[in-house]
Amino acid sequence: MRAYGDRSLRTLGLKYEIMERYSGGPPCCVKCGQHDLHILELDHIKDNGGEERRRFTNGQGGTTFYYYLRCNGYPDGYQVLCRKCHIEKTLTKRKVNLMYMAAPVEYDLENPISNAQPQSLWNEVA
Numbered sequence: 001m002r003a004y005g006d007r008s009l010r011t012l013g014l015k016y017e018i019m020e021r022y023s024g025g026p027p028c029c030v031k032c033g034q035h036d037l038h039i040l041e042l043d044h045i046k047d048n049g050g051e052e053r054r055r056f057t058n059g060q061g062g063t064t065f066y067y068y069l070r071c072n073g074y075p076d077g078y079q080v081l082c083r084k085c086h087i088e089k090t091l092t093k094r095k096v097n098l099m100y101m102a103a104p105v106e107y108d109l110e111n112p113i114s115n116a117q118p119q120s121l122w123n124e125v126a
């Protein structure tokens with residue numbers, strides 16, 4: 001059992017409350033069912049976390065953002081994911097962005113370009 005000070009206990013309590021609210025019951029990851037509060041995270045469904053933090057909490061995340069949600073009646077647009085599923089979702093989104101940036105290339109395997117050079121097909125977008 002980890003030891004918590006008063007402050008981090010309050011923070012953890014707030015996190016539990018937020019996660020419970022967005023889980024619609026005991027906090028758990030919507031993808032895999034993981035329920036360890038320490039690795040549960042709030043996912044901005046539309047992937048606009050940075051923008052919302054700038055707009056609503058002066059760029060602050062974590063506890064400040066949890067307070068914002070509570071004070072605003074738990075607005076829609078969030079879901080609970082564990083760290084692993086959150087990372088997977090972020091990577092999938094990046095991969096989609098990468099695919100959109102890829103230039104169309106036509107391959108003619110019968111007549112390869114004689115002076116072909118390796119080219120960068122991927123341009124990562126922010």
Ligand SMILES: [Zn+2]
Binds near residue numbers: 029031033082086
């Ligand atoms: Zn998960």
